[in-house]
Amino acid sequence: ARVTFLPFPYSFAVSSKIEPFYKGGKVQISKDEKHIFCTCGSRVNVLEISTGKIVHSVEHDDQEDITSFALSCDDELLVTASRALLLKQWDWKQAQCTRSWRAIHTVPVASMTFDSTSTLLATGGCDGTIKLWDVVKQYCTHNLKGSSGVVHLVQFHPDIGRLQLFSSSLDCGIRLWDLRSSQCVYCTVHLPQQNGCNIPSKAKRTVPVYEAVEGVVLLPENEDFSQIGVKSKDLHFITAGSKGVLRVWESSTARCVHTQTLSSTFNPVSGEEEEEEQQDDDPRSLTYLLHLPISSRLATVTAEHNILLYQLPALTTQQQFVGYNDEVLDVKFLGKGDSHIVVATNSCQLKVFELLTNSCQILYGHTDTVLSLDVFKKDSLFASCAKDRSVRVWQMDSDGGQVRCVAQGSSHTNAVGSIACSRLKSSFIVSGSQDCTVKVWDLPVDLPSTGADIHQLTASSTEKAHDKDINSVAVSPNDKLLASGSQDRTAKLWSLAEEGSVGLLGVFRGHRRGVWAVCFSPVDQVLATSSADGTAKLWSLQDFSCLKTFEGHDASVLKVIFVSRGTQLLTSGSDGLVKLWTIKTNECVKTLDAHQDKVWGLHASRKDDKVVTASADSNITVWVDVTEVELAEEQAKQEDHILKKQKLSNLLHEKKYLKALGLAISLDQPHTVLTVIKGILSYKSSPPSLTRFCLRSPSESLLRYCVVWNTNARNCQDAQAVLQVLLTHLPPEELLQYQGARTHLEGLIPYTERHMQRIGHLLQASMFLNYMWQKMRVTGAPSSMGQDEDMDTSALSQTQPFFMIDKEKGKGSGEETPDAGDDGGSGQDEHPNCPVEDEDDDEVSVTKKASANDGRMENGGVTGTNGNHHSESEESSDEEDMKEDENDHTKTVKCLPVSLPPQCQTLAS
Numbered sequence: 001a002r003v004t005f006l007p008f009p010y011s012f013a014v015s016s017k018i019e020p021f022y023k024g025g026k027v028q029i030s031k032d033e034k035h036i037f038c039t040c041g042s043r044v045n046v047l048e049i050s051t052g053k054i055v056h057s058v059e060h061d062d063q064e065d066i067t068s069f070a071l072s073c074d075d076e077l078l079v080t081a082s083r084a085l086l087l088k089q090w091d092w093k094q095a096q097c098t099r100s101w102r103a104i105h106t107v108p109v110a111s112m113t114f115d116s117t118s119t120l121l122a123t124g125g126c127d128g129t130i131k132l133w134d135v136v137k138q139y140c141t142h143n144l145k146g147s148s149g150v151v152h153l154v155q156f157h158p159d160i161g162r163l164q165l166f167s168s169s170l171d172c173g174i175r176l177w178d179l180r181s182s183q184c185v186y187c188t189v190h191l192p193q194q195n196g197c198n199i200p201s202k203a204k205r206t207v208p209v210y211e212a213v214e215g216v217v218l219l220p221e222n223e224d225f226s227q228i229g230v231k232s233k234d235l236h237f238i239t240a241g242s243k244g245v246l247r248v249w250e251s252s253t254a255r256c257v258h259t260q261t262l263s264s265t266f267n268p269v270s271g272e273e274e275e276e277e278q279q280d281d282d283p284r285s286l287t288y289l290l291h292l293p294i295s296s297r298l299a300t301v302t303a304e305h306n307i308l309l310y311q312l313p314a315l316t317t318q319q320q321f322v323g324y325n326d327e328v329l330d331v332k333f334l335g336k337g338d339s340h341i342v343v344a345t346n347s348c349q350l351k352v353f354e355l356l357t358n359s360c361q362i363l364y365g366h367t368d369t370v371l372s373l374d375v376f377k378k379d380s381l382f383a384s385c386a387k388d389r390s391v392r393v394w395q396m397d398s399d400g401g402q403v404r405c406v407a408q409g410s411s412h413t414n415a416v417g418s419i420a421c422s423r424l425k426s427s428f429i430v431s432g433s434q435d436c437t438v439k440v441w442d443l444p445v446d447l448p449s450t451g452a453d454i455h456q457l458t459a460s461s462t463e464k465a466h467d468k469d470i471n472s473v474a475v476s477p478n479d480k481l482l483a484s485g486s487q488d489r490t491a492k493l494w495s496l497a498e499e500g501s502v503g504l505l506g507v508f509r510g511h512r513r514g515v516w517a518v519c520f521s522p523v524d525q526v527l528a529t530s531s532a533d534g535t536a537k538l539w540s541l542q543d544f545s546c547l548k549t550f551e552g553h554d555a556s557v558l559k560v561i562f563v564s565r566g567t568q569l570l571t572s573g574s575d576g577l578v579k580l581w582t583i584k585t586n587e588c589v590k591t592l593d594a595h596q597d598k599v600w601g602l603h604a605s606r607k608d609d610k611v612v613t614a615s616a617d618s619n620i621t622v623w624v625d626v627t628e629v630e631l632a633e634e635q636a637k638q639e640d641h642i643l644k645k646q647k648l649s650n651l652l653h654e655k656k657y658l659k660a661l662g663l664a665i666s667l668d669q670p671h672t673v674l675t676v677i678k679g680i681l682s683y684k685s686s687p688p689s690l691t692r693f694c695l696r697s698p699s700e701s702l703l704r705y706c707v708v709w710n711t712n713a714r715n716c717q718d719a720q721a722v723l724q725v726l727l728t729h730l731p732p733e734e735l736l737q738y739q740g741a742r743t744h745l746e747g748l749i750p751y752t753e754r755h756m757q758r759i760g761h762l763l764q765a766s767m768f769l770n771y772m773w774q775k776m777r778v779t780g781a782p783s784s785m786g787q788d789e790d791m792d793t794s795a796l797s798q799t800q801p802f803f804m805i806d807k808e809k810g811k812g813s814g815e816e817t818p819d820a821g822d823d824g825g826s827g828q829d830e831h832p833n834c835p836v837e838d839e840d841d842d843e844v845s846v847t848k849k850a851s852a853n854d855g856r857m858e859n860g861g862v863t864g865t866n867g868n869h870h871s872e873s874e875e876s877s878d879e880e881d882m883k884e885d886e887n888d889h890t891k892t893v894k895c896l897p898v899s900l901p902p903q904c905q906t907l908a909s
Contacts, residue, residue: 012580012590012592012611012623012624012625013623013624013625014594014621014622014623015610015622015623015624016053016355016621016622017594017619017620017621017622018322018325018353018358018619018620018621019054019618019619019620020040020323020324020325020618020619021038021040021045021047021054021321021323021324022038022039022040022045022305022307022323022324023039023040023041023305023323023324024039024305025038025039025066025067025068026038026039026068026069026111027288027290027299027301027307028069028070028071028290029290029292029299030071030075031073031074031075032075032294033049033292033294033295033297034048034049034050035047035048035049035055035056036049036299036307036321037069037071037078038307038323039066039069040323041065041066042059042060042063042064042065042066042082043057043058043059043066044057044058044059044066044069044078044080044092045057046092047321049309049319050357051356051357051358052319052321052357052358052359053358056092056093056095057095058078058080058090058092058095058097060080060082060084060086060088062082062084062086064082064083064084064086065082065083066080066081066082067081067082067083067108067109067110068080068081068109068110068111068112068123069081069112070112070113070114070121071092071114072114072118073114073115073116073117073118074118076118077089077090077114077118077135078090078092079112079114079121079135081103081108081109081112081123082108083108085102085103085105085106085107085108085109086100086101086102086103087100087101087102087103087109087123087133088100089135099138101138103123103125103131104131104140104143105123105125105126105127105129105131106125106127107125107126107127108125108126109123109124109125109126110124110125110126110150110151110152111123111124111151111152111153111154112124112154113154113155113156114156115156115160116156116158116160117160118135119134119135119136120132120133120134120135120141120156121133121135122154122156122165123154124147124150124151124152124153124154124167124169125150125151126149126150126151128145128146128147128148128149128150128151128169129143129144129145129147129151130142130143130144130145130147130151130154130165130167130177131143131144132144132165132179142179142182143182144165144167144177144182144184146175146184147167147169147171147173147175148169148170148171148173149169149170149171150169150170151167151168151169152168152169152170153166153167153168154166154167155167163178163179163180164176164177164178164179165177165179173187173188174187174188175187204251205251205252205254206254207249207251207254208254209239209241209247209249209256211239211241211242211243212241212242212285213239213240213241214240214241214242214285214286214287214288214289215239215240215241215286215287215288215289215290215300216237216238216239216240216289217237217238217289217290217291217298218235218236218237219236219237219238219248220293221233223313224313225248225312225313226313227313227314227315228248228257228258228312228313228314228315229248229257229258230248230250230257230258231257232250232252234250234251234252234253235250235251235252236248236249236250236251236257237249237251238289238298239289240286240288240289240300241285241286242285242286243285244262244284244285244286244302245259245260245262245286246259246260246286246289246298246300246310246315247259247260260315283302283303283304284302284303284304285302285303286300286301286302286303287301287302287303288300288301292309296311296312296313297309297310297311297312297318298310298312298315304324305322305323305324306320306321306322306323306360306362307320307321307323308320308321319357319359320359320360320361320362321358321359321360322351322353322360322362324618325343325345325351325618325620326345326346326347326618327345327346327600327616327618328343328344328345328346328600328601328614328615328616328618328619328620329344329345329346329369329370329371329372329600329601329614330343330344330370330371330372330373330600330601330614331343331344331373331601331602331603331612331613331614331620332373332374332375332382332601332603332612333375333603333604333605333606333610333612334352334375334379334380334382334396335379335380335396335401336379336380336398338355338379338605338606338607338610339354339355339356340352340353340354340355340396340401341353341355341612341620341622342373342375342382342394342403343601343614343620344370344371344372344373344384344601345370346369347369347370348364348366348367348368348369348370348386348388349362349363349364349366349370350362350363350365350366350370350373350384350394351363352396352403353620354401355622361401361402361403363394363403363405365392365405365408366384366386366388366390366392367386367388368386368387368388368415369386369387370384370385370386371385371386371387371415371416371417371418372384372385372416372417372418372419373419374419374420374421374429375421376421376422376426377423377424377425377426377606378425378426379606380395380396380397380398381393381394381395381396381421381426382394382396382421383419383421383429384419385416385417385418385419385431386415386416387415387416388410388415389410389412389413389414389415389416389433390408390409390410390412390416391408391409391410391416391419391429391431391441391457392405392407392408392409393405393406393407393408393429393443393447393455393457394406395447405454406447406448406453406454406455407443407444407447407448407454407455407456407457408454408455408456408457409441409456409457409458409459411439411458411459411462412431412433412435412437412439413433413435414433414434414435415433415434416431416432416433416434417432417433417434417469417470417471418431418432418470418471418472418473419431419432419473420473420474420475420482421475422475422479423475423476423477423478423479424477424478424479425479426443427442427443427479428440428441428442428443428460428500429441429443430473430475430482431473432465432470432471432472432473432484433469433470434469434470436464436465436466436467436468436469436470436486437462437463437464437465437470438462438463438465438470438473438482438484438494438502439459439461439462439463440459440460440461440462440496440500440502441457441458441459441460442457442458442460442500443457460499460500461500461501461502463494463502465484465486465492465494466484466486466487466488466490466492467486467488468486468487468488468514469486469487470484470485470486470487471485471486471487471514471515471516471517472484472485472515472516472517472518473485473518474518474519474520475496475520476520477520477522479496480495480496481493481494481495481496481505481520481541482494482495482496482502483518483519483520483527484518485515485516485517485518485529486514486515487514487515488514489509489511489512489513489514489515489531490507490508490509490511490515491507491508491511491515491518491527491529491539492504492506492507492508493505493506493507493508493527493541493544506544507544508527508529508537508539508544508546510537510546511529511531511533511535511537512531512533513531513532513533513556514531514532515529515530515531516530516531516532516556516557516558516559517529517530517557517558517559517560518560519560519561519562520562521562521566522562522565522566523565523566524566525540525541525542526538526539526540526541526547527539527541528560528561528562528569529560530557530558530559530560530571531556531557532556532557533556534551534553534554534555534556534557534573535549535550535551535553535557536549536550536557536560536569536571536581537549537550538550538583548583548586550569550571550581550586550588552579552581552588553571553573553575553577553579554573554575555573555574555575556573556574557571557572557573558572558573558574558598558599558600558602559571559572559599559600559601559602560602561602561603561604562604563580563604563608563611564608565608566583567582567583567584568580568581568582568583568589569581569583570602570604570611571602572599572600572601572602572613573598573599574597574598574599576593576595576596576597576598576599576615576617577591577592577593577595577599578591578592578593578594578595578599578602578611578613579591579592580592592613592623594613594619594621595613595615595617595619595621596615596617596619597615597616597617598615598616599613599614599615599616600614600615600616601613601614601615601620602614608625609624609625610622610623610624610625611623641667644663644666644667645667647663648660648663648664648667648669648672651663652672652675652676652679655679657676657679657680657693658692658693658696660672660676661673661676661677661680661693661697662696662697662698664676665697665698665701665702668701670705670708670709673701673702673705674705674709674715674718677690677718677721677722678718680693681717681718681721690721690722690725691725691728691729694722694725694726695725695729699726699730699734699735699738700738700739700741702722702726703723703726703735703738703741703744704740704744705719705722706719706722706723706726706744706748707719707744707747707748710723710747710748710751710752710755711751713755713758716751716752716755720752720755723748
């Protein structure tokens with residue numbers, strides 16, 4: 001049967017994510033300068049510098065926060081310390097923990113570092129002790145005591161032959177430790193704590209820098225740094241600290257020869273305001289300064305969790321990565337080809353990300369939280385509004401991608417919560433505020449071209465639009481209409497005259513809660529609204545009636561936009577879901593589940609082929625539509641899957657087990673594979689070889705399936721039969737190359753031992769039954785039966801070895817080889833009518849069962865040890881009996897040529 005797929009214009013899939021990767025703590029750059037290692041709660045994330053993507057991540061199983069970590073100098077080993085006082089050694093490229101041990105510290109580890117040979121690890125604890133570890137021989141070599149308070153910095157001397165270690169602690173002292181004697185040989189008092197150091201053998205000069213210094217880097221000798229004020233060959237160094245700028249110092253004169261010039265988008269603070277902010281935690285202050293000698297770069301880390309890379313010798317900004325965005329309130333595509341996104345986070349700054357590298361620009365200008373964004377048709381211009389009661393217009397340089405503010409206006413009396421840009425040309429913007437008014441701002445024809453000039457906007461029209469806060473405004477595609485949505489549960493339609501005046505045309509009523517968003521259709525005369533009542537609605541612009549209602553979100557619908565050339569809707573809600581709706585059928589065709597909190601931001605690209613979402617969970621997700629080719633490929637895959645399942649069903653019906661086994665494995669259906677194995681083992685006429693079947697199939701999948709089957713007593717015999725073939729015919733080296741082979745084999749052992757114990761107990765019980773069979777008399781028989789009794793005993797003794805051989809060979813412990821029988825293989829010691837499978841006969845050893853099956857396969861028939869041959873009519877009759885009694889637990893007794901006394905029958909049952 002052919003499956004018909006209903007084609008929808010677009011179906012979106014995740015293309016990329018911008019998510020938090022650093023929330024404070026240590027940052028380290030790999031020796032090859034390709035990766036940045038940083039802590040994020042209970043994880044250490046590995047960021048690839050070239051792409052800005054998280055390529056690896058390691059996390060402690062106990063979910064405890066990581067307090068410190070260290071990467072070895074050869075970039076091979078990563079060691080982490082958590083609040084649970086555990087040290088873990090990682091193969092970070094595979095994200096696998098290779099070793100774990102107790103830190104011995106009584107409180108968490110605050111710092112750690114490797115020596116230049118990557119064999120010694122030093123850990124500094126919050127208990128004031130320092131411990132050294134031999135990571136090769138895996139033992140603690142030193143326990144250094146003497147520091148007061150937290151040891152927040154440890155560093156080996158670059159010359160490992162000296163066996164010296166530097167440390168710094170909260171007592172403001174820098175200590176030098178001799179590792180031969182485990183003694184502190186030098187201690188100096190410093191100003192408050194240090195996060196980095198480059199220490200000569202003794203102090204030569206004290207240089208006052210007038211700020212809290214968090215990092216210092218010595219400039220390399222014999223290189224030209226004249227662009228940053230280095231004019232002599234004296235020792236120069238760079239400092240980073242609370243002022244948020246890099247400064248170059250000449251050590252001989254204690255003079256600052258260069259101060260870094262901040263970007264024009266940086267919001268400067270001066271005078272008394274600067275002194276007040278520096279007393280607190282200034283978000284612009286620098287917490288780390290790292291040198292990248294191979295690429296001649298510097299890396300700084302800010303208190304806002306941003307990582308910046310500067311190129312020497314000019315200290316030009318090369319890349320900037322944002323470690324943590326906080327709650328994301330809005331997002332829009334920006335730039336030529338939608339190459340960038342602009343993001344409003346829970347702060348007064350705007351962030352512009354380049355999607356290719358995740359590099360970010362931070363824009364300063366607003367003085368309070370930015371609430372909303374919108375972009376003009378011209379791809380380089382966008383507008384923002386904030387709680388500071390102002391609106392701003394920004395422009396991106398088409399050449400370098402730099403963004404600057406070109407216009408601003410402020411005449412609202414309360415926070416501005418929504419903004420919309422004109423559609424046909426960049427002529428005006430509209431803002432909606434918590435002061436319940438709508439304002440229209442006209443833009444000049446020519447915006448300022450220089451960075452210092454900012455045009456001051458004035459409102460051409462102001463209208464009291466709603467009775468409560470205005471949450472959303474939108475401009476129609478022809479720039480003649482304006483829509484507004486408010487907390488008063490209504491949306492309104494307004495006319496926009498050329499002179500900027502606003503006139504009310506009608507009111508859309510029907511939502512039971514406040515209206516969060518409004519949006520015009522790009523092709524029809526309809527308006528879409530979303531509300532806190534959990535619905536989205538379509539309204540006619542002609543008579544203001546409700547045309548359709550879309551229900552599906554469990555909470556407020558925060559955003560609604562048109563996609564697929566106006567044929568579909570995308571909605572986002574406070575339930576963290578984004579839903580794709582087909583307008584014609586009024587149904588949700590896909591739910592995009594990529595967020596864990598309210599999805600505030602939702603925007604489609606100009607070509608309608610990409611969508612970006614932003615959430616309160618600090619994640620930003622870019623979605624791309626699955627093209628028609630990909631949809632066709634997906635449809636072909638699903639049709640092929642259905643056809644394969646039908647073919648598999650036919651093969652099983654025709655008992656073509658070899659083809660069925662390969663097909664079932666390719667479909668990854670373990671239950672069907674088990675059915676095929678059972679069919680092979682129960683084959684009656686001209687039995688096939690299980691070995692041939694298994695060796696022609698993917699052995700790695702069979703091994704994985706065996707682990708699952710072996711956990712069930714009903715399927716263990718089949719699992720052991722397959723496992724015997726694999727272990728007998730495949731070399732161990734090949735088996736160990738399979739993914740997860742060691743884990744699979746370890747998982748087989750406990751269940752196999754349990755099956756063997758159960759078989760042993762059943763074997764003992766069967767021996768007791770045989771003993772009772774020998775000793776019990778028929779009820780009512782005379783005390784001496786004479787020859788008749790001897791005859792019965794003779795018959796029993798003649799038949800008993802046949803029965804016992806069957807039990808020992810077919811149901812034994814598996815310690816004997818298949819050829820251990822007196823009269824040949826164990827497969828020839830079975831009665832031909834004994835059933836091969838019994839789903840409740842858990843005591844059967846599958847390894848012996850496989851050998852028995854092989855014996856039957858090779859000989860094509862079975863002969864008992866007593867030499868009696870059975871006719872074909874007897875086989876046919878017994879096979880019919882076996883089918884009728886397939887679920888009978890006592891059918892093994894039917895293999896005996898004598899009948900049991902009633903007492904034994906009762907005992908056996």
